Amino acid sequence: MIPSRLQGALWQPQCALWREWILHERIQEREETSVEPMKIDLASQAADVSNKDGLFVTVSGELQHLPELEVSGIKLLLDGARESQDSLISTVVYKGSRGGQRVRAIHHPFPQSTIRDLCKAHRDYGRDSPYFRGLLRSDLDAAVVIPADLKQLFSCLLDSTEFKLWVVAWRQQLREALPSLLRDPETAVDDNGNPLTLEHFMDYKEPLLGRDLMSQWGVKIDIPDPSVEISVASIDERPTKKLNWLTNEPVWVEQWPLSKPKLKALEELVKEQLAKGHIVETDSPWNSPVFVIQKPGKDKWRLLQDLRQINNVIEDMGSLQPGMPSPTMLPQNWQLAVKDCFFQIPLHPDDAPRFAFSVPTINREAPRRRYHWRVLPQGMKNSPVICQWYVASLLSPVRAAAGQAIIYHYMDDVLVCAPNDDMLSHVLGLTVDALVAAGFELQEEKVQRMPPWKYLGLEIGRRTIVPQKLAIRTKVSSLADVHQLCGSLNWVRPWLGLTTNDLAPLFNLLKGGEELSSPRVLTPEAEKALEKVQDALSKRQAHRIDPELPFKFIIMGKLPHLHGMIFQWKSIPKKDREGNDPLLIIEWVFLSHHRSKRMTRPQELVAELIRKARFRIRELAGCDFECIHIPIGLRSGQISKAMLEHLLQENEALQFALDSFTGQISIHRPAHKIFNSETKFILSLKEVHSRRPLKALTVFTDASGRFHKSVLTWKDPQTQQWEADIAEVEGSPQVAELAAVVRAFERFPEPFNLVTDSAYVAGVVSRAEQAILQEVSNIALYDLLLKLVRLVSQQEQPYFVMHTRSHTDLPGFIAEGNRKADALAAPAEMAPLPNIFMQAKLSHQLFHQNAPGLVRRFHLTREQARAIVAACPSCSQQAVPTLHAGVNPRGLRSCEVWQTDVTHFPQFGRQKYIHVSVDTFSGAVFASAHTGEKAGDAIKHLIHAFSFMGIPRELKTDNGPAYKSRELRSFLQQWGVEHKTGIPHSPTGQAMVERTHGTIKRVLHQQQRVLRTESPSVRLARALFTINFLNCSYEGLNPPIVRHFGASSLFGVKERPQVMVRDPGSGGAEGPHDLVTWGCGYACVSTPTGPKWIPAKWVRPYVPKSPGSGQINSPQVTVAAWRRKRKTSNEES
Incomplete structure (x- = not known):
């Protein structure tokens, strides 16, 4: 057992290897110190340690001979002088420990959950990431760290190769520390009195380092604040949306080679993103290529990833912010502040490995390094949606606490608007705190606090809004140039009032060739349109709203290009205005340049404009208009209130557009130079199209596309005879019948009823009065529609149009007139043929066969057949020769x-x-x-x-x-x-x-x-x-x-065999009959009464007997007799 006093010595090699693992850099000798620092040479690679954050351990007393050791995360100080017990900053407390020397302390190792969390953070975020470092620091605060704990942690975090190297280095450090320990009497032997060896250090099982021993050695543990603050948001896992994948099969797109300059820029960008914690090393089976592009006018590069294949396997998310907010809804004279923020939204941990990429090497000189994103990468199709959702979740509590203040957020721009500076500063501070706490980077140099504020391509003043300087390309050479020009102009239209009529010459240049490089040249009309655009850019502007004023809408322009304006009006007498304009232009409203219908009535255009404007004001302000101005002009006289009410009651489109509208409708316009310069659009309120049948002449129309007939028929009121007007018209049946209708309006200026069996023609005629015609590619159809609109609009007498179904057997006058028109339109199908000659003539008109073919089919004489062919204009120009035998060698039968x-x-x-x-x-x-x-x-x-x-x-x-x-x-x-x-x-x-x-x-x-x-x-x-x-x-x-x-034996019908059949009534045999066909279980025979289908079992072959002999010589009959005889003998037995 290693003596307790030796346990502190084990800190030395542990801390050195901890340093080696964390930093992977060289150790250098500390300058200006009295103690020589220890050097570790691991695989001939030293490391330099400069970070002084983390755990501080100060040891004094009998361990004063140990040098100073400085590591990232742990610092071990050996003061060389015993410190008093009072110098301890933080004492480590062991559960169940007692005071006194040589008392065993109860050690509690790292919990498995702690090790599991550290390993997961190390795997997902990297060892140098702020999240891992913060998690490690929090674990060291809460647990007692001793050398055995570090060894256990190393064994979990390192792979097998790294851990073996770590053990080798630890052994080397212990070997170097052993001589100094043997010179000290108290550390030279273990608890049993045996001399201390290296195996004591390597093989100890249970470490001892308690509060009592630390007090005895003067050890203190200090965990100071790091020099660089780690944001809580950078280490906390914030909720984010998880992507829905169409497949779980890995997608691997190989990285393409990069040039040396681009590869160098890529490595620098990767190093930068790695330091920020935006990417981590990975071994993901997914891969997408990356590339860099240089920012225009700057010596900086941008890292991009080609995620097209990844986007194909991601399920789309619905858009949360389909358009940008309109700054016109900011109240006048309120204070603004615009902040530009660069944000990094975290990816869901389950999705992050799928956005992996590889950094290539030149000539494959080393294994390539692979990383995956932890934040939303640019180019992922759902990044805008997740960004909108994420920032909205951060700003929602700020909006709730903002009171009257307005916060606009669109992509990376945040606009804050408040009535006064105090509220603006307060709300702006809340906004900044919310974004910074989430890890966002705010660019102070882009913060705008003074007018004009530049926001989303617009310049916002205290009262007005104008587009930022827009470069208008006056030289265009291709379709792509024209499209970009029209796209830019279409974007500024709502604030400058560029009407469709003004831009129509430019829009017309978009028609034609579909290739982007197809040539385009500005026409004189297009150049004049660009001059109008330049004038509007310099003079026109929109306004910020007045919260106290209601919204109004007015319809302006000339047919067919109507437009409107959403505005506010200050009711100020002219004498009191003092140069203040009472008109506040909020936004202009336009109709589409290309209409969906071929024919549109002016009332429908007005209704569409009102519907579009009401929809827009609900989007902007969540309310409806107080008044809608419809300044209609008449060709003669003034419009009255009764006329307007009649227009609204009779027009279905206007009724739908004004549904649930509670405001006023005015036929006058406010007194302003903008409104006075616009002429009133002319609208005819009197309709000649009657909704009820008239007591007048009834005209029936029909047409045939096959025979190119356009028929007009009617019954003369005086003679009671059917009259007809038949013309030949090329085109479809609808075009031919439309031509018949045009002739009807030309022929009958008096009132009349029009009956047609074409629903298309009936609908066109009912909408033709004063209609706006959309251009169509079919020139013949366009000419007919244009003529019809002109005739109907100039018609002074009423007319009624009706659609009827054709080819009905209903009685009555309408069905009779329709049948008459059908018979005239298709005589070959409806009219009776007078003789064979006419049948042959009609057949030749349809098929154009030659004269011998007519002779064979209709049994004509050769002279008649030749006359029909000679009379045909098509065959007289291109005669078909008769088929003579010729002399070229041929086959002697078919298919030879x-x-x-x-x-x-x-x-x-x-x-x-x-x-x-x-x-x-x-x-x-x-x-x-x-x-x-x-x-x-x-x-x-x-x-x-x-x-x-x-x-x-x-x-x-x-x-x-x-x-x-x-x-x-x-x-x-x-x-x-x-x-x-x-x-x-x-x-x-x-x-x-x-x-x-x-x-x-x-x-x-x-x-x-x-x-x-x-x-x-x-x-x-x-x-x-x-x-x-x-x-x-x-x-x-x-x-x-x-x-x-x-004439070919290959296709000729084979001889039908004769058979005998059984009569089901009498049970006897009938025949012989010819066998027509037979199959599985059935047969068909030819009888005097016609073909007869019978079961196949009733059919027997017919074998005639030889003349003059009763003997049957046929082998087939002999065999059949033998079979019957055997069958009879078997039944008797």
Whole structure:
């Protein structure tokens, strides 16, 4: 047992190793001291100790020979002179200890919970972090630390390698201290009188260091305040939001190399963040690359992390602050203070390891160091939301105690506004204390206490608000430049009143090419718009509110670009104003430059502006307007109160916009130069659109997109005969019917009722009066809408529009008129055909088949068929030749020899490559449109062709790269098709497919008028139908598809066998009948009365007997007789 008097000596090596572990720096000799400090050489690396914070232990008396030891966290002072018992600053108290010498004290080691907390803090925050140091200091305050405790703590905090080195260094220190101990009689032997050895120091089990021994040796423990204060907020774990992850699988994005300057800057930034405790070392399986960028105009760098892949696996959080606060709601002449703070919001401990990164090394000369963030990193998509929530939680108690004061917080700017300086100072102090206590860094140089205050891009005066100096780019060259310019102007519009009409020339420059680099040039109108902007920036301003005044709203501008103003008005007589402006402009309100509807009535624009303004004032002030000014002008006369009431009662949009509005509505405007300079917008309060049917003429409209018919029909009141106005209009059925409506308004200036079966047209006509038209890309439609708006707005007599369902069997006049219009719009479907010749003519108008096809289908003479083809304007320009036999070698039956090639048809756009296959025997054609002519496209075409016409024995193509490719050769081998190619650069070997190219293109051009709006696949399918099923030649009046499937033994119907069937009524056999088909459990036979479906078990094969003999020579009958005989014998037995 080591004597009690030796226990204090064990402090020496313990403290040295404690120093070595904490700092990892060199030990230097202390200057200007009478005692030589001890040196420790561990792995040839010394450490310098300069920090004097932590635990102080002073030993005097018999341990005076020990040198002074100075460490970070522990300081051991050996004074060389015995101090009195009164010099003790703080005495260590052991439970159950008694006074006197050589009395065993009861030692209580570190609790396991304390060690667990220290290890967790060391792992999460690092050994140099303020949090770990503060936690260690608090534990040393509460527990008695002896060498065994330190050894136990080292064994937990260090890994196996570090702990072995620590033990080696401790042994070395004890070995050096042993000679001095052996020279002292009281320390040379243990409690049993045996000489002291090194094993006594290394193998002791139970340390003894109690209050009595400390009193005997003059040991005192002092824990002074550290030289650098540690904020409570920096060591306390503050609550923060936890992220929701879409996956728990680690995401690792490799770090890319960095240049030497950037790598050096990165290492300095990492060292800085590490010292602040914002990052800690990690072994996380997550990784995202980091990079640095130099701040413009400064010799400083910024550390950024590419978190795009991490953001993809984080669940979005809803925005808590969708926009910035408006400074116009700050009362006039109240005092302001703006503070800019740099804050670091803590990450949740469970989320922190997922934001790890690596610091690379040049040429991989050493293992890279890895860290993860403990605070919100820049670039994480939920950082703004967490920041808003966190700062709001800090400022909420300040707001509660602020009274009348106003606190605005947006991102890293905090604005405090109060009625007087005393309250401002008080609330500002509370705000600063709350932020500093949470670990925020406030930049005093950015604190603003005097006007003008710069806040969120605005300059706030005591009464006015103007944007900060805005650089207007007058030279633009691309779409990106115009977009940035319009974005800046759109941001300052609410405070400067830049109307949509003023900025429309600039907004129009955004239209056109979608590429950001697409060229743009300022038009003369756009340059004038920029001049207006420059003038507004220099003259216009917004105001801070007067808390005593109510809010008002006024509608201004000209149609179609209306705008409004939220303002306050001081009722001061003109003679008493003395230069004080009674108007306080709070904010301007604008409508969108691009409206959602194609046609919008002026009343709807007014309603939208009122709705938008009421929504905005609730956002700003939480109240409604006292008065809404709607200064409407009429084309003639003055508007009256009755007219305004009628407008509000009849317009549904205005009713919704003014729902639950309790203020006043005025048709006048305040007397001010801003309002007087704006002309009143003209609004027609008299509607010609009747909401009830009129006792007048009724006009029915209809249209057909297929036949391009636009029909207008009505029953003449005098003759009682149906009249019609039919025109041919290209476009959709809605466009054609809209054209019919336009002709109706042009034809009938008197009152009339309009009945249409298009809901779209009925809605357009009902909203067309005085409507504002939005530009549309379809020029024909835009022209029709513009003409309709003009006609309806100039209409003096009332009209009524009604929508009815088409193709109904209802009785009455409306259904009859609609059927008349339908019959006129689609004569091929509704009108009866007078004769076969007209049927052939209509069929040719639809399919444009050749003359032999018409002869075969409608049994016309050759002269009649030729007359129909000659009369067709499309076929007369591009005649389709009849199919003659030709002399090119062909197959002798279907699917024997095919020819395949590719032709181009530019009208199909991206699918302009038409792959064509033709059977050389039958002339059957299959074609498909593709986006290319490579081997893959050829294979897709052949698969579709095989499914349509079968598999050929031989395929002949040209020598193109697609047909010579290994991919196509392998494909044809799999399908068992022999591949041959023609003579290079000679199309004569492919004459038949080359001629088919021309046939397909001619048919496509002939049918273009009918199928102009259809897709390429539909147009090509219609052309193939015409070629394969309708066209034929005079030599054989069979279309190619009939020759392909009818004249080939491969597709011919096999001979139907004859069978005998059982009659379920009589039980006897009937037949023989032809077997049409049969399957699992069923069969179909052909009887004199028609096909008959019966169970398969009732069917037996029919075997006729030989003539003149009663013997059955058929082997099948013999076998059947033998089976019946065996079955009978088995039943009898």
